[in-house]
Amino acid sequence: MSGGEQKPERYYVGVDVGTGSVRAALVDQSGVLLAFADQPIKKWEPQFNHHEQSSEDIWAACCVVTKKVVQGIDLNQIRGLGFDATCSLVVLDKQFRPLPVNHEEDSHRNVIMWLDHRAVSQVNRINETKHSVLQYVGGVMSVEMQAPKLLWLKENLRETCWDKAGHFFDLPDFLSWKATGVTARSLCSLVCKWTYSAERGWDDSFWKMIGLEDFVADNYSKIGNQVLPPGASLGNGLTPEAARDLGLLPGIAVAASLIDAHAGGLGVIGADVKGHGLVCEGQPVTSRLAVICGTSSCHMGISKDPIFVPGVWGPYFSAMVPGFWLNEGGQSVTGKLIDHMVEGHAAFPELQVKATARCQSVYAYLNSHLDLIKKAQPVGFLTVDLHVWPDFHGNRSPLADLTLKGMVTGLKLSQDLDDLAILYLATVQAIALGTRFIIEAMEAAGHSISTLFLCGGLSKNPLFVQMHADITGMPVVLSQEVESVLVGAAILGACASGDFASVQVCWGESRGPRQ
Ligand SMILES: Nc1ncnc2c1ncn2[C@@H]1O[C@H](COP(=O)(O)OP(=O)(O)O)[C@@H](O)[C@H]1O
Ligand SMILES: O=C(CO)[C@H](O)[C@H](O)COP(=O)(O)O
Structure with missing residues (x-):
């Protein structure tokens, strides 16, 4: 980020949720990383090809690392917060409580991880439809995307999960909701993992054809019917409760998120x-x-x-x-x-x-x-x-x-x-x-x-x-900055704060190559 005439004492926090750990960074307006912290997160593999996590465990890790990177900083100088995360599927009930994604009915494990390959039969049937949305995922949908996983939940955990579910989030969107209470989804996650089109929106015929017409009937409220570009400011910013959890001040700008790979791409491609x-x-x-x-x-x-x-x-x-x-x-x-x-x-x-x-x-x-x-x-x-x-x-x-x-x-x-x-x-x-x-x-x-x-x-x-x-x-x-994915996340916070007009404006000389 090259701030031009901006004052130097403005900071942004980026939080990156990877597969094995959560990282946070405090970044200044020149894109320089001033503090870094990481924390492992739990993973379960209850059976081969089933990979699960806990959204509560992930949020708790986000809180630990965020508190660490802002230690000793005047919190009034922190202008924005951005999240990126793996594209795992988080399931919550209508009151936003975790729901089990497993036969053991362990509601702590409410996240089907991105690398989970349980939905093979479902994705094969989805691909057999040859629906036009598949053109936008390379011609073949991956078992790692969300539609087959949702269909698996409907077909395998009808009473314990599917019928009770109120909200299905991509993990990056879960984090921005947790921080702000805003259920709007990022264009990044919906386009890349959920078949949403930036130009045409949801395609009803796809969801009906694959047996998930339920989403059409309720106007996509469970998977997102308000969509924002990554870096857009969400609601009134950080809620008092999330601010307490994270050790930040309420009201700071929180951005619509990115998937982790996309945050890394944003962090390096414009160097x-x-x-x-x-x-x-x-x-x-x-x-x-x-x-x-x-x-x-x-x-x-x-x-x-x-x-x-x-x-x-x-x-x-x-x-x-x-x-x-x-x-x-x-x-x-x-x-x-x-x-x-x-x-x-x-x-x-x-x-x-x-x-x-x-x-x-x-x-x-x-x-x-x-x-x-x-x-x-x-x-x-x-x-x-x-x-x-x-x-x-x-x-x-x-x-x-x-x-x-x-x-x-x-x-x-x-x-x-x-x-x-x-x-x-x-x-x-x-x-x-x-x-x-x-x-x-x-x-x-x-x-x-x-x-x-x-x-x-x-x-x-x-x-x-x-x-x-x-x-x-x-x-x-x-990049000069080794933790480029975190720079990408912080760019989102910088954009949401209004200090930068767009995510591209944040690209600058400070993030050039390493010597
Ligand atoms: N200092 C290092 N030297 C070599 N390989 C490393 C180092 N740090 C991490 N790795 C490799 O990077 C992988 C994890 O990368 P990371 O970006 O932390 O993952 P994720 O975002 O998926 O949690 C590990 O599997 C390991 O092989
Ligand atoms: O599908 C992906 C991005 O679209 C990633 O593979 C997934 O998010 C996992 O990322 P990482 O290897 O950094 O944990």
């Missing part, structure tokens, strides 16, 4: 790259691809006109950058896959001991171990006879096939630290090759991408970044 000799300098912003790499990776490319890319979500109008169409490629598990491979290996306990002894993360240790064993050749050559196919949780893009599974070829009997390091490298390479596969599909459909802008937890891993550059053949830009 000022002048003077860094990058190929994208002087090229339109549409030549950039933001890749947000956390538990999953999301590949966000924007265009002036709609581009239909088979197997890549979108095109979504104004869902990330106002006035631009968005295509969103993705890999459902990337950070989670790396963790799965590393933690499941027989040499993991040895790795932990050795990394701890050096006060390093296991990834930093593995990266230096690869450097040790690579001998004269570049590190990438260590995997000439070991290969990973990374679709352990299906393929989101560009194959859009949730039935795909993972694969490793070239395994030997030895299970020492060298093997673990090489398996880790092969996994990182497979993920980078997946990104190249997505870029090729986007380019074949009309995108022209020259530069990658990476953010998210995996962008802290130099090997991951290098492999993306080597394998795609494109320069990879990292």
Whole structure:
């Protein structure tokens, strides 16, 4: 954010709810992050492919981290609050109390997480309809979107959940409601995950065709019939109750939210790259691809006109950058896959001991171990006879096939630290090759991408970044501000406060590339 004539002592709070943790940041009007805090959140996997969370646990974590980042600050200087979150489904009853999304009737677990694949039969039936809304999700709806999950609830938890439900929220919208009492939904979540069209609104025929005509009958009150652009100011701002919870003052501006990948995209895609000799300098912003790499990776490319890319979500109008169409490629598990491979290996306990002894993360240790064993050749050559196919949780893009599974070829009997390091490298390479596969599909459909802008937890891993550059053949830009997703969330708060006219105005020099 470059504030021009704004006074320097104006602050914004961004809250980012990822899959594994909640983070908050205090950001000034130049986009500089002044304080950071994080807090893990609970996850349940009651059966294979069922992933659940608790909206109360998530809100409690939001309160802990927000209180931490504003410690010692004059609260009157905090002008706005923005949330981003994973696109998980939150279910509340008519009095806004949590409802169980499980057979155990545990109402604490009232969130079906984005990576939950329980609704396979439902999504297959939805895709068989070939309804025109599917054109705007890459031609095939993902089991990770909300319509199949809603249908699953109706078909499987009719009495305990569906009939009692009063409100179905995307997690980013739940958070903005919790902060303000306003049930308006963000255009971002409704367009990207719920089949809403920025131009045409809800399509009654879709909901009737898939057996969820209930929503049409009550004029979409349960899933949202007031829709606002991300960054729009909600109601009267923070309610007194939420202000107490968060340790902020009532009435500060709260923004309509973004999905986490979109906040990351917003945080990096507009970076000022002048003077860094990058190929994208002087090229339109549409030549950039933001890749947000956390538990999953999301590949966000924007265009002036709609581009239909088979197997890549979108095109979504104004869902990330106002006035631009968005295509969103993705890999459902990337950070989670790396963790799965590393933690499941027989040499993991040895790795932990050795990394701890050096006060390093296991990834930093593995990266230096690869450097040790690579001998004269570049590190990438260590995997000439070991290969990973990374679709352990299906393929989101560009194959859009949730039935795909993972694969490793070239395994030997030895299970020492060298093997673990090489398996880790092969996994990182497979993920980078997946990104190249997505870029090729986007380019074949009309995108022209020259530069990658990476953010998210995996962008802290130099090997991951290098492999993306080597394998795609494109320069990879990292923002000066490592926590770019949080900058995106804070931009929403800055926009809602009225200090900035739009989310693009917040893009500025302070968020240029790292040197
Ligand atoms: N310092 C680090 N070095 C290497 N990898 C990291 C680091 N920090 C996080 N990661 C990776 O990033 C992933 C989590 O990213 P994060 O953005 O925190 O996830 P989420 O937003 O989904 O909660 C982890 O699975 C881990 O593999
Ligand atoms: O579908 C998505 C965005 O549209 C994301 O994959 C989902 O929100 C999870 O994000 P993360 O990997 O950062 O936890």
